Amino acid sequence: MQIQDNISLKPYNTFGIDVKAKYFADIKSVDDLKTVYSSTTYPKKFILGGGSNMLLTKDIDALVLHINLKGKSIFSETDHSVLVQANAGENWHEFVLWCLENNFGGLENLSLIPGNVGTSPIQNIGAYGVELKDTFYACEALNLETLKVETFTNEDCKFAYRNSIFKHEVKGQYIILNVTFKLSKGHHELHTTYGAISFELEKMEIYQPTIQDISKAVISIRQSKLPDPKHIGNSGSFFKNPVISNSEFEQLKVSFPDAPHYVVSENEIKVPAGWLIETAGFKGKTFGNYGVHKKQALVLVNYGGASGKDILKLSELIQTTVKRLFNITIEAEVNII
Ligand code: EPU
Numbered sequence: 001m002q003i004q005d006n007i008s009l010k011p012y013n014t015f016g017i018d019v020k021a022k023y024f025a026d027i028k029s030v031d032d033l034k035t036v037y038s039s040t041t042y043p044k045k046f047i048l049g050g051g052s053n054m055l056l057t058k059d060i061d062a063l064v065l066h067i068n069l070k071g072k073s074i075f076s077e078t079d080h081s082v083l084v085q086a087n088a089g090e091n092w093h094e095f096v097l098w099c100l101e102n103n104f105g106g107l108e109n110l111s112l113i114p115g116n117v118g119t120s121p122i123q124n125i126g127a128y129g130v131e132l133k134d135t136f137y138a139c140e141a142l143n144l145e146t147l148k149v150e151t152f153t154n155e156d157c158k159f160a161y162r163n164s165i166f167k168h169e170v171k172g173q174y175i176i177l178n179v180t181f182k183l184s185k186g187h188h189e190l191h192t193t194y195g196a197i198s199f200e201l202e203k204m205e206i207y208q209p210t211i212q213d214i215s216k217a218v219i220s221i222r223q224s225k226l227p228d229p230k231h232i233g234n235s236g237s238f239f240k241n242p243v244i245s246n247s248e249f250e251q252l253k254v255s256f257p258d259a260p261h262y263v264v265s266e267n268e269i270k271v272p273a274g275w276l277i278e279t280a281g282f283k284g285k286t287f288g289n290y291g292v293h294k295k296q297a298l299v300l301v302n303y304g305g306a307s308g309k310d311i312l313k314l315s316e317l318i319q320t321t322v323k324r325l326f327n328i329t330i331e332a333e334v335n336i337i
Contacts, residue, residue: 092110092116239318
């Protein structure tokens with residue numbers, strides 16, 4: 001394993017922010033990780049997966065460990081289901097396509113989400129009515145104190161909306177090495193109720209969709225709404241959709257009777273942050289080389305050359321404006337570094 005210094009992280013984050021890593025190592029095996037963590041040479045370390053859910057606002061004064069563990073395999077199977085395992089450095093969408101080629105069902109609604117397999121459980125990625133937790137079976141992670149590999153079951157991970165144990169209780173204590181999913185082999189359970197999917201399938205004139213059709217529909221919706229990080233720097237949804245109480249929602253309805261919303265539980269209502277931001281007038285606004293995406297207000301974009309601090313400032317302006325207009329707090333979904 002080679003340790004390089006003064007490396008630009010621009011190719012390693014989907015926002016395309018040009019900050020530098022003091023030291024950088026490409027991690028290709030669990031032994032590489034054990035070597036780094038058993039040595040005292042580089043006391044400060046920073047873990048980098050697919051770089052698709054972070055905003056880098058400064059140089060990283062640490063050894064950046066780029067988790068590049070590759071490989072995927074069928075772990076075990078029955079007549080109806082299969083356990084597939086992918087190592088942390090596998091690209092998420094390529095893994096989803098591989099599952100679809102094998103006709104393994106369960107991940108099709110999560111097609112085209114940027115990032116890697118290893119970081120997918122951290123924020124319990126989700127889209128179009130499906131979350132990672134629906135098919136997540138287990139993951140193995142390296143305990144950075146004992147250097148032993150431990151297994152986390154679905155229950156252990158305490159998954160919630162864009163949330164898991166890896167964001168809270170055990171934050172910074174483990175590196176996820178691989179993830180195992182339980183997928184269907186036939187009799188797939190299809191999730192087509194999310195409005196945009198059924199609309200897209202109808203447009204495609206598909207009335208009895210396969211899992212491959214659903215993936216195609218999702219890809220088409222995402223491509224029409226979300227900017228491709230290869231062309232325009234972004235981190236997907238910058239904010240989480242806020243969950244408010246019934247009484248807060250009643251107050252919102254006084255001024256905004258048509259506010260879109262989803263009932264989450266008896267006393268919890270989710271309001272799309274995209275709607276709040278659009279109504280606050282930010283959709284499509286540009287500030288020089290960065291701004292708010294014109295087709296989806298939840299997505300902040302770097303048109304090239306913006307700094308992380310610029311984008312952070314814009315996100316704070318959006319937060320204070322939304323708070324002032326709607327009395328609702330919206331939280332960043334991306335990790336701000
Ligand atoms: N909306 C607007 N204006 C906008 C965007 C959205 O008014 O600019 C309103 C509309 O009422 C629309 C509703 O928001 O009906 C929902 O929009 P959409 O279906 O696009 O979903 P979202 O809530 O904006 C969430 C996820 C996305 C995921 C989609 C589809 C979060 C923070 N975001 O967005 O995830 O792809 O649902 O399931 O939960 C990501 O996490 O990076 C991401 C892209």
